[in-house]
Amino acid sequence: xxxxxxxxxxxxxxxxxxxxxxxxxxxxxxxxxxxxxxxxxxxxxxxxxxxxxxxxxxxxxxxxxxxxxxxxxxxxxxxxxxxxxxxxxxxxxxxxxxxxxxxxxxxxxxxxxxxxxxxxxxxxxxxxxxxxxxxxxxxxxxxxxxxxxxxxxxxxxxxxxxxxxxxxxxxxxxxxxxxxxxxxxxxxxxxxxxxxxxxxxxxxxxxxxxxxxxxxxxxxxxxxxxxxxxxxxxxxxxxxxxxxxxxxxxxxxxxxxxxxxxxxxxxxxxxxxxxxxxxxxxxxxxxxxxxxxxxxxxxxxxxxxxxxxxxxxxxxxxxxxxxxxxxxxxxxxxxxxxxxxxxxx
Ligand code: AMP
Ligand code: MG
Numbered sequence: 001x002x003x004x005x006x007x008x009x010x011x012x013x014x015x016x017x018x019x020x021x022x023x024x025x026x027x028x029x030x031x032x033x034x035x036x037x038x039x040x041x042x043x044x045x046x047x048x049x050x051x052x053x054x055x056x057x058x059x060x061x062x063x064x065x066x067x068x069x070x071x072x073x074x075x076x077x078x079x080x081x082x083x084x085x086x087x088x089x090x091x092x093x094x095x096x097x098x099x100x101x102x103x104x105x106x107x108x109x110x111x112x113x114x115x116x117x118x119x120x121x122x123x124x125x126x127x128x129x130x131x132x133x134x135x136x137x138x139x140x141x142x143x144x145x146x147x148x149x150x151x152x153x154x155x156x157x158x159x160x161x162x163x164x165x166x167x168x169x170x171x172x173x174x175x176x177x178x179x180x181x182x183x184x185x186x187x188x189x190x191x192x193x194x195x196x197x198x199x200x201x202x203x204x205x206x207x208x209x210x211x212x213x214x215x216x217x218x219x220x221x222x223x224x225x226x227x228x229x230x231x232x233x234x235x236x237x238x239x240x241x242x243x244x245x246x247x248x249x250x251x252x253x254x255x256x257x258x259x260x261x262x263x264x265x266x267x268x269x270x271x272x273x274x275x276x277x278x279x280x281x282x283x284x285x286x287x288x289x290x291x292x293x294x295x296x297x298x299x300x301x302x303x304x305x306x307x308x309x310x311x312x313x314x315x316x317x318x319x320x321x322x323x324x325x326x327x328x329x330x331x332x333x334x335x336x337x338x339x340x341x342x343x344x345x
Contacts, residue, residue: 023179025172025186028144036187037151040065045072047161047175048148049189050140052113052198052214053168053303054175055084055158056183057148060094063125066157070127072182075164080130082115082198083137084156086149094135094155096121101203101225108224111141113194114216117202128157138198144189160197161186167250167310167338170195170303177307195300196334201228213330215299248303250310254317254339260286263320270316278309281320295327302331306338 026032036046043065046057056073058065060083070077083094088106091098096119105116120128120135129135140146149156160168162178169175172188179186199214201221209229210218221228257263263279263286270277281287282298291298291305309317319335322328 020181021184023176023181023183023186025176025188028187028189032187033144033147033151036148036185037153039185040148040152040154040156043068045069045183045185046148047169047172047179047183047186048145048158049142049172049187049192050084050145050158050194051142051192052140052194052196053170053192054161054172054186055140055145055156056161056175056179057084057156057158059152060084060128060155060157061123061125062154063127066125066127069157069159072179073159073162073164075159077127078130079159079164080132080136081128081157081159082200083124083128083135084145084149084158085137085139086146088139090139090155091118091137092121094121094124094137095119099203101208104225105201105203105208105221106139109216109220110139111146112139112216113141113198113214114138115198115200115212117200117204117211119204134202134204136200142189142192144187148187165249167306168197168248168303169307170300171307174303174307191304193300195302195304196330199330213333215296215330217326217329219326248334248337249340250306250317250338252310252312252314252317254306254319254335256335256339257318257320260320263287263318266316266318270318275315276313277316277318278314279318279320280305280309282322283320286320293322295322295331298322298328298331302334 039046040059043062045068047054058069102116102118115136115138117134117136124135161175162169166178170192172186175186199216200212202209202211267277267279279287280289282291282293
């Protein structure tokens, strides 16, 4: 039913039409924050840290500004972007309704890595929502993100600050690697403490639905609002970007293994084929690259580790999946996408 409400949105700028700009990385201070806020108010783009990953922000109420995000990232126009607010009270600027469930979840988890999908207000341009009737809103828990949004005085549309389908950035240098010459300003606030993207929950139906898993787990949500569904409904929202198979991918192919033995076997096969593999694992005694055996710490290091291994030294990144348990759902989701082979632009 929702699918019928979606219509195609034309992104005005093609990739080739982006004029090369000098990209400045600025340490965060009063001066750079004010400069960044001015860039946003003038319709420009600013990359900034959040507690999840670095975001590429634009004034969410300015369609031309948001179209620059799509052009800089090479993001398909069918992918809606999340709108960031400095305070819960600012949702009225972009939401036409605020269901009780949204209020309960925001009360408990905001500021924080939880995105709520609600009916959009008329002030939100179509390009933000991919032409859909809903808008995804989040109040980030990062002092720089909140100070920037507050200083700019506008809600800020911001997907991750990387070229479409590439790995998300958790450090300013990751942003530079991906978007150098395509955006004017990166606010360097150090490494992001969360490390993976927010949990996205649609609260427009009677029962909330997790559209994208994140560090706020189903169990945490259920403790506040009762039963939640998991996975995309077969409607328009199924076209949202976190649901695209190939997303968050390094350039080096990622191959997944379920067990240490399988990872070892894949590694030997690669070596026999003359390839240079590396095994990444969180299981004690397994792999040449170890990640923490704890979901939150693993998430914090995941993208930085993949960025580091994606420098041409290896031909295959063989990742042993963490156990198929609810607390690992978000990490497993990102690894499955990193390994997905089909292209979505
Ligand atoms: P990213 O900006 O790359 O972190 O991805 C944005 C995420 O927000 C996607 O995974 C979508 O699931 C979600 N999203 C954004 N806007 C909407 C919307 N209007 N309806 C449903 N999901 C949305
Ligand atoms: Mg992204």
